[in-house]
Amino acid sequence: MKNLIVVFTMLCSSMLMAQNSPSISIDGDVVTITDTKGNTWLINDMGISKNGALIVREDEMDEVDAAEDLQDEIDDLREEVNMDDVSENDYEDLLEELTELEEELNNLDNTYAMAIDTAKDSTSIKVGDWKIIIREEGDGSNDVDFSMGKDEYEEIEEEDKDVDNFDTEWFLLSVGYNTYVNAENKLDVPAPYTALEDLHFWGSMDVNVDVFKSRVSFGEKGFVNFNYGLGLEWHHYRFDQDFTILPDLDTLMLVSETIAYDKNKFNTTHATLPLSLGFETRPWDTDESFRMSFGYSPGILIKAKTKHKIDGNSDIEKDRFNLNNFRQEVSATIGYGKFNLYASYDLTAMFKEGEGPELHPVSVGIIVRRGF
Structure with missing residues (x-):
């Protein structure tokens, strides 16, 4: 056979x-x-x-x-x-x-028999005892539910990793401590301006408000971005010693006072054009992203003033006080999620050359990253 x-x-x-x-x-x-x-x-x-x-x-x-x-x-x-x-x-x-x-x-x-049911905003797939429901969310992501029988349930959020190449936020706020360093990057202030050296910690503040801040992201994922905006920056200096900065002089002059001030403050206001190059690990999910950036911000002096407070009464004097009309600032930021820190340094001296001490404002603080 x-x-x-x-x-x-x-x-x-x-x-x-x-x-x-x-x-x-x-x-x-x-x-x-x-x-x-x-x-x-x-x-x-x-x-x-x-x-x-x-x-x-x-x-x-x-x-x-x-x-x-x-x-x-x-x-x-x-x-x-x-x-x-x-x-x-x-x-x-x-x-x-x-x-x-x-x-x-x-x-x-x-x-493994598969049944597919498609609704208006969801798709239901049944594979044996497993049931998979995919729902489209308004933010572009998909909400995926897995269920097996009646006892087991697991829900996961499918990440949408697409990033808008252009985004704008409004009225971002950052607040920090404000001081200055001399030409040798030390906190010492040369004579005859040593009274400027003693700053009160809680009254010396740096406040930045970005009226708007736009981000241009590079690539599909947007790990690298360029930022630009328009803002205002206030430097507040509160002194421990009692003195007055005299206005309308060719050089800066301090006059000691015998009166004990409740507050002795010096404030400057600049309009700024902040520019920065940033790096983000998860730009599609900024709440769980590590970031850092390096920036440059030119600015123009809008106004300056001194403020003395005695027994509830305030005396305010407005002047240019020999300040430079333009300034150049460099900065760096680092953060994770909603917690972000910044540091800045003015390349330009605070006062005009030959009209006051060479002091460069320095600030460190926290960023309220999200605007509106």
Whole structure:
């Protein structure tokens, strides 16, 4: 029977009354089986087919236990056919393997059967006992719900990593401590202006308000950005010593006072054009992002004034006080989420050359990053 087409029909004693007689045909690597229900199974190099439909591909045979067992039974049967030693039990075993294969495939169908239901703003996908619901949110992200049966539930937020290449915020605020350093970057103030050296910590403040700040992001993710805006900056200096800065003079002059001031303050106001180059690790989610930037801010002096307060009464004097009309400031920021720090240094001296001490304002503080 070797190298010949072998067709044989074997009936189990328990199937003698069946309407359809089972049969098996072995033709080289092609095996055709008809079971008692009239189903035709074809096993070849393509895989396993049932009634003309491929149900297990050849590359999937190792993943389906019943298909692997069925192939073993067919190999055993092929050897016994070649040895002319085929028994009724061989065919019964083969039919049993076919039954197990069908049951396993049915189980796989029940487990991985997929049903998709699309609503107006959501898509529901059911895979066996798992149900996946994808809902579109107004901010462009997708809210994905996973559920299995009635006991397990997990919700995750699918991140939308697209970043607007252009964005503008309004009225950003930063507040910090304000002081100055000399030409050698020390806190000492040269004579005859040493009274300027003693600053009261809680009254010496730097306040920045960016009327607007626009960000231009580079690339799809926006890890690098360029920022520009328009702002106002107030330097407040509160002195511990009692003296007066005289106005309308060619050089800065301080006059000591015998009166004890409740407050002795000197304030300057500049209009600024802040520019900066920034780096952000998660620009699509700024609440969980680390950032840093380096900036340059030219400014023009708008006004300056002194303020003395005695027994609830205030005396205010407005003048230019020999201040430079223009200033150049460099800055650096670092932060994570909503917590951000800044430091700034004026490249330009506070007072005009030859009309006052060489002092460079320095500020450190915290940024209220979000505007409106």
